[in-house]
Amino acid sequence: MTTVEQPVDVLLSDGTTVQLRQIRPDDAPAIVAMHSRFSERTRYLRYFSPYPRIPERDLQRFVNVDHQDREAFVVLAGGRIVAVGRYERLGPGSPEAEVAFVVEDEYQGRGIGSVLLEHLADTARRFGIVHFVAEVLPANGAMLRVFSDFGYQVQRQYADGVVHLSFPIAPTEATLEVQRGREHRTESRSIARLLAPRGIAVYGASATGQGVGAAVLGHLRDGGFTGAIVPVHPTASTVAGLPAYPSAADAGLDIDLAVVAVAPEAVTEVVADAAKAGAHGLVVISAGFAEAGPEGAAAQRALVRAAHLAGMRVVGPNCLGVANTDGAVRLNATLAPVLPAPGRVGIFSQSGAFGVALLAEASRRGLGLSSFVSAGNRADVSGNDLLQYWQDDPGTDVITLYLETFGNPRKFARLARRIGRSKPVVALASLARPPGVGDAPALDAAAVSALFAQSGVIRVDTVAELLDVGVLLAHQPLPAGRRVAVVGNSSALTGLAATACAGQGLTVADGYPRDVGPRAGAAEYAAALAASAADEGVDAVVAVFAPPLPGQLADPDADFTAALPDALAAGKPVVATFLAGRVPAGVPAYPSVEEAVRALARVTTYADWLRRPPGVLPELDRVDQAAVQAAFRADGADPAALLRAYGIDVVESAPARTADEAVEVAGRLGWPVALKAAAPGLRHRLDLGAVRLDLADAAALRRAYAEMAPVFGPDVLVQPMVPPGVACVVELMEDPAFGPVVGFGLGGVATELLGDRAWRAVPLTDRDAAELVDEPRAAPLLRGHRAAAPVDRAALVDLLLRVGRFADEQPRVRSLTLNPVLARPDGISVLHATVRTGLEAPRPDTGPRRL
16 A cells, blocks of 8 residues: 555556655645646646636645545656645545546646546545545546546536536456556556667677677677667767767667666666666666665665656666567667577566576577566566566567566466466476565475466476477467377387376377387378377377387488478377487477476466366355454454454354363353363364363263363363364465465375465465365365265355455455364364464555556
């Protein structure tokens, strides 16, 4: 949320950046200056009169607000205020407020009004305002569109020459869709301006040709960049054979991008110079920023702040650069001397050094590149920005990412879910937690892979696998299923391939593997491949070939690789491992059958995800927001009341410290009862004797207490008995990489020891919740294992949906454990709940737009 202390940077519709913050009393001179720049029409449309100057009384009221009943935000561009938006509550305690905006003429039509409306509505809701009203002149079509296009249910009335508007400001699916659509367009445009610049200014290229700046300048020039290249040098008249200038503006050319390779202390001057030249973005290759320590981190923050105030985005610092192989651009603003051939794969690398190796390996593999961005310290531009850009880029079909950390994991998951429906996303993501990021237990590799898969992301473990999958996606269609034909001339290789398929969850199709034998000629091998590709029982083909021994073939010079193009004609993916001969272009070739099958399996899993319905966020009854707020106390929260507000009932239990207290509690709750050790780790440990069940009377309860107290202590819990069921566990935790995640598994020491939990990131769709129930290895116990009755699966799904919504809406909740949850054929019972709360955790993908 926006606060008085923290301004936010936002993107306008043309991709430029501005700053938004709450108004301050010392803004009065800047408000007067902005007013003086308004045209007469703008003044009339806002104030319904000429209003040539702001009276002192009005000015003081404008700039002095209480940030609750009266709020005002200003928008700054280039250090000056260019817009103001405000609301004022219509009377003490009123649920309505009047809202109004005014934008300087030069900045009208660039989306400032919608950004102000988002932030004003977000603040107003937090102070109990539920409706906005506005009065707009009929001639003010732009302002009327701000309200009508936002997705709100706007009511209009026309009276006295003015249009009176009224609308609820609660977020809805419609307003969220509008907001995210604008976010997508602004972020995409901001990156497009960086990757297709009309002109580039290069700072830090020495006249001697030595150093990083000179290298990038040479790569730009030699790569055939189609725009203007302007070396900026304080004294030299030419650099690398190009005219140089002391300032980028002196060149008199259209400069959209600045490539920076100067010392960190000189970057501030570069930002100012690039801004004067009209640059839209900076690619900062220079090191010595956040990676160098606290002073560098402060310099990095100052760099981004200065750039954003000047309307520019920042790639880096400490990055490799950016590239675009489009023939109309031919941009190589990187430290890599040669780029891969033009193609349709976009590559994002957080690491600069890693990016060099990645580009070199992509070139060796024949992976055609569309565009490349190395984000370095990722101070501003991130992988999420590139996802937004590549979604619409007609030159990119496949997206590959190397990620060391997640800046905004919730947003990444949301974008990937959407973009993955049209373009595959392949990610090499480190499982290592960065230093100082959270102290909660990290998820294991299987859980991380499941969270990626939930969003349709193909997660890989190595650089080689990233490119293996990328090559396959770039050149082959997606498989229609998991049935694989293995065809080869070596029983050893076909056997290895079949074993690899089983290990990767692929099914070897009926009649395969097919070994044509080492003496088969090229024609026979080609016929077998073509027949397999045409087989209706086959979804993909693995072609393997081993060179025959000398003297085995009548024609030792036959080209067996010529069989592969014919196999592609069936429109099914073909992967190949040929130990002899050069596989033709368009067929992904791998040095081993294991690598070939692994890449195919990754792509097949993605194709399975595409075929499944995406799921929806269902409406849930019995959710009481007023009861939610009442459940929070100064010292934390009442767990039972908090969960009850989300329709999750926990079986009542009460503490006792003596046998007499336990008997009294049991009489109140009703016999029979269960007696449990009070320590959280013992409440479900029937195997240790810490739980005694079916105590029907006071005598039985006293005996149980006398046996338990010496071993587990005097503190116990008394709880009414419920019908038996399969013990399950539901967990909620705040993962530092993915944000809030919900886990589900079966109870018991063995499953806990084995980590048999399924995990999904919130918000949970109905499909996510169903997959959570079915995914644990012990899940067959829920479906009627060994003639037992199946449990009520729908009740478990409903419980998980409620926990998911609870996690999504309550950032103060840090963790939740429901253990045990007894699942039965007739429903479920939640026996114990542990809730840990804290200060409101940041949720960067919620609320109004910001960078």
